[in-house]
Amino acid sequence: MKLMGKTTLIAGAVTLLLLSSALQAFAYDARLSLYKDVPEKDWAAESVYRLSALGVIDGYGDNTYRPGDALTREAFVKLLVQSVEPAAGKEKAAALQDVAKDRWSYEPIKKAYDAGWLDALTAGGKFKPAQSIKREEVAALIAHALLQNESEEEKRLWFEKGWLEAREQADFGDMGSADAKLAPYVMKAYSESIMLGDTKGNFLPAKTLTRREAAVTIDRLTGHQSDGRILELSAFDSAGGPYKNYGRFASADEMIFDWANLNYEGAGHATAALKLPADYKQALSAAEAGGASKTLMVFGNTISQKLGEFVMDREAHQAFADSLGSLAADPAYGFDGVTIDFEGLIPDSYREPFIELLRTVKFALGDDIALSVAVPPSNYYDGFDYEQIGGLADRVILMAYDFTHAASGLPSAPLTLVGDSVRDILEHVPADKLMLGISKQANQWTTKPDGTVDFFRSPAIAAVESRIADPGTKSDMPLPFFLNRLTFTDNRGSHLLWYEDAKSIEAKLRLARDLGLRGAALWQINQLTDTDWTMISSFNE
Numbered sequence: 001m002k003l004m005g006k007t008t009l010i011a012g013a014v015t016l017l018l019l020s021s022a023l024q025a026f027a028y029d030a031r032l033s034l035y036k037d038v039p040e041k042d043w044a045a046e047s048v049y050r051l052s053a054l055g056v057i058d059g060y061g062d063n064t065y066r067p068g069d070a071l072t073r074e075a076f077v078k079l080l081v082q083s084v085e086p087a088a089g090k091e092k093a094a095a096l097q098d099v100a101k102d103r104w105s106y107e108p109i110k111k112a113y114d115a116g117w118l119d120a121l122t123a124g125g126k127f128k129p130a131q132s133i134k135r136e137e138v139a140a141l142i143a144h145a146l147l148q149n150e151s152e153e154e155k156r157l158w159f160e161k162g163w164l165e166a167r168e169q170a171d172f173g174d175m176g177s178a179d180a181k182l183a184p185y186v187m188k189a190y191s192e193s194i195m196l197g198d199t200k201g202n203f204l205p206a207k208t209l210t211r212r213e214a215a216v217t218i219d220r221l222t223g224h225q226s227d228g229r230i231l232e233l234s235a236f237d238s239a240g241g242p243y244k245n246y247g248r249f250a251s252a253d254e255m256i257f258d259w260a261n262l263n264y265e266g267a268g269h270a271t272a273a274l275k276l277p278a279d280y281k282q283a284l285s286a287a288e289a290g291g292a293s294k295t296l297m298v299f300g301n302t303i304s305q306k307l308g309e310f311v312m313d314r315e316a317h318q319a320f321a322d323s324l325g326s327l328a329a330d331p332a333y334g335f336d337g338v339t340i341d342f343e344g345l346i347p348d349s350y351r352e353p354f355i356e357l358l359r360t361v362k363f364a365l366g367d368d369i370a371l372s373v374a375v376p377p378s379n380y381y382d383g384f385d386y387e388q389i390g391g392l393a394d395r396v397i398l399m400a401y402d403f404t405h406a407a408s409g410l411p412s413a414p415l416t417l418v419g420d421s422v423r424d425i426l427e428h429v430p431a432d433k434l435m436l437g438i439s440k441q442a443n444q445w446t447t448k449p450d451g452t453v454d455f456f457r458s459p460a461i462a463a464v465e466s467r468i469a470d471p472g473t474k475s476d477m478p479l480p481f482f483l484n485r486l487t488f489t490d491n492r493g494s495h496l497l498w499y500e501d502a503k504s505i506e507a508k509l510r511l512a513r514d515l516g517l518r519g520a521a522l523w524q525i526n527q528l529t530d531t532d533w534t535m536i537s538s539f540n541e
Contacts, residue, residue, distance in 0.1 A: 053419030232519030241526020250290030262300030268315035302344035345383025411498030
């Protein structure tokens, strides 16, 4: 889980362009600037940019979102189905007459139709997909998404009396104008705080839904649906760090100990070299006492450990695997798993040899030792075959950070880039195997009095926390990055510092939960503040 080295350049409002030393270009489809018409002060801004990171919504080619535009029925159904998968229903015998198979919204409408979500919104075999959707119709669709997770008994009680009790509590002044058959659904959306009324005590059932309101509604629903989902938490333990606390180990499901490196000696000779810290026995005991599993991490890269040469040396694979298997099985440590963190495999010529290495390691570990593999985002690094890695490994850890680029001012892990990289790997790796890697770090740019700029990749976390407490420091969390931004001035010049704090980590954990990932892997536990760890632990309760 060391930091990945690469260079990046921002180009345009939406696309991030990466350039290698050979000037080969790669593009991210991720939002890195505000929509022209959704400023940070907009009441729906957080919802808009969070859903953008999830890949649920997008804007237009002119860098607008058009938040005030009315939303059509088909557009909202697509948004809803992207966010909540309808339970598979029996395919209806009669197709909708006005939704042809070649219509852009056919697939999501068909899913919702077969699940019974559209029953109250269709008449005479027609859905009227291009018609603007009313708030009461939105509520009906939202309620179907909520009710599909409830038992038949819970549904019966809701339609018999639950919705009537909710109506009394809400006391909307205009519910008399609502479609009577939709009223129970409106109350369901209200009772779960997905849709609320206005400041005058009205629900406005016949009002059309705007794109701004749609973003807030879907954001609330997504959060509601994933709120009870528990994330598995893995934490890396490395020597040093200002917040060493063995008591935290009890809050983790797994402790991953950064205690081994690849030692490649050339010509068929390689081992997993164990380098134990002075307190290793205490760390192992703390993990055992807290009920966390114990995993040994082996690090290697193409610079310090000659990883590229090793991966191409098939004879060395077996020697390494045998060495690692012996370490993992040594009762003196009692490891439950191994994490392979091999970084820097850029050319695709490494793909198959790396997979062969993992197969050899997996066999050497046997059935009792779990294998995890840490991988970088696919852009730029072509030596990692996500699909085959996902098939071999028990878990895959996506190191979705260190997008840092000194020249352009891009910080380590903007939420939109994290979301883009997660959605990319989910096309190849099952969500129940995927762990989101999150790195506690800071990046600092200092503009000196003479106008030159110095870049500091990793300022000390304790120093950053001290700086935040300084009354001369301005702190905010700009969108769409969802990262803490600090600005201050001293005798060295003016400073811009991006920082992964509790609030920004929380945004990433919510993204992992909303996308249904297995969990998150935190690099590293000794860098996290008490505030960070308290918040992180709440996702595991």
